[in-house]
Amino acid sequence: MSKDTKNPWGKPGNDDRHYGPRGGQGGGGNRQEPPDLDEMLRRAQENFREVMPGNLGGGAAIGLFLLAVVALWLASGFYIVNPGEHAVVQRFGAWSRTQTTEGLGYRLPTPIEKISKVDVNAIRRMNIGFIEHASRGGASQKQEIPEESLMLTSDRNIVDLYLVIQWNIKSAEDYLFEIEDQENTVKKVAESAIREVAGQTDMFPIITKGRETVADKTKAIIQQNLDEYHSGVNITQVLIEKAEVHPEVQGAFQDVQSAKQDAEDTQNRANQHRNDILPKARGLAIQTVQEAEAYKEAQVAKSRGDADRFNAVYEAYLNGKDVTKERIFIETMEKVLGNAQKIIVDSENAQGVVPYLPLDQLKPAAGNNQSAGTVTGQQQGVRP
Structure with a gap:
């Protein structure tokens, strides 16, 4: 970096003419140049001569003049800090203090101290x-x-x-x-x-x-x-x-946004279909499970009933075998012959008569699956 180059990030360069009181470069636009002291003294002396009476001695006049100059010089140290301002005081160019309260303040007159006011509240x-x-x-x-x-x-x-x-x-x-x-x-x-x-x-x-x-x-x-x-x-x-x-990528961006919108619409439709199907599937699954449970319970109850009935028949058989056999035979025949077409032959009144059964005429009509049955006694006659 050359000697006259300034660092834009605020760090001081090698230009000794701009070093601030803290070793860095000074900034801001609130700089106060010290007044010309010789010029001030000359003007004050001329004004003093105009107002002094002519019979005052030269030594006393000079003393009063110097006293007035010192008083004015000391009075120049007063300053006012307005609301929202901070006053930074420098002593011989170095930072001394900062007044953060508004109102009247005092610093040693120039060139000993000088102030710079900064508005800290302004946005x-x-x-x-x-x-x-x-x-x-x-x-x-x-x-x-x-x-x-x-x-x-x-x-x-x-x-x-x-x-x-x-x-x-x-x-x-x-x-x-x-x-x-x-x-x-x-x-x-x-x-x-x-x-x-x-x-x-x-x-x-x-x-x-x-x-x-x-x-x-x-x-x-x-x-x-x-x-x-x-x-x-x-x-x-x-x-x-x-x-x-940027306009150069606007077209590609619009294509991407359209694709994203299409993907979002497709996903929304898929979610809607899923939300419609899943409850039905869950309901059907619950119904199937409930029906299976009911069928299981019915079959178990039926099996237990059959087992209990068989055990009861078996116990009765053990107590009376002949009676039980007869009862079982009768119940079985009742089931077999209950729905069959039957012909009853009385063996007592049919002595000497050869039984004749027209089987072709006794057959049921076509399509009727009922069977024809006969009950015969002894080989004697047919009841007319």
Whole structure:
């Protein structure tokens, strides 16, 4: 770096003409040049001669003159601090103290001490990516600065950003003595911060619902860097006024958004179909399980009933085998012959008669599955 080159980040270069009272370069526009002492004394002497009576001795006149000059010189040390201001006092060029309360203050007269007043409550505004021009109608017009507004995102897209930085001063002595060209320093730090955040973020969140998050991250990085420089600057707010896709990638961006919308619609329809089918499937599964449980219980109950009935018959058989056999035979025949067509032959009244059964006529009509049965006694006659 050459001798005449100034560091834009606020660190002093090698130019000895601009070193501040803390070893860094002085900053700000609140510098007070010491008055010409010889000129002040000459004017005071002329004024004193005009008002002094002519019969006063030369020695006494000079003494009174010097006394008046000293009094005026001491009185010049009074100053007033207005609301919202801090007064920084320098003694022989070095920082001495800072008065943060408003009202009357005193410092040793020039050239021993001098003061610099800084408005610490004023909110300063800085634009990044654009400049504003006042129009006749009162509304401002924005002119883009491409080298500031164009940002590269993490997904390698280009966005156009307008950033507004609002800040005030939290330490008057740091603001005056630690950095040079304070506004330019704040702007460079802000540009670096927003490019860092944009480079770590995809394009879509920046231009949609993620603006506030991007602004908050940018504010935190700006404040951290400025604190490291002891700049005395406090960032109050970071606003993203504009975040748009660069025209060169607008077409591709629209295609991507259309594809995302189609995918979202398809997913919504699939979810709707799933929500419609799943309850029905769950209900059918529950119904099937319940029917199976009911069938199981019915079969178990039936099997237990059959087993109990068999055990009861078996016990009865053991107690009376002949009776039980007869009863079982009768019950079985009752089941067999209950629905059959029967012919009853009385063996007592049919002695000497050969039984004749017209089987062809006794057959049931076609399609009737009932069987014909006969009960015969002894081989004697047929009841007419």
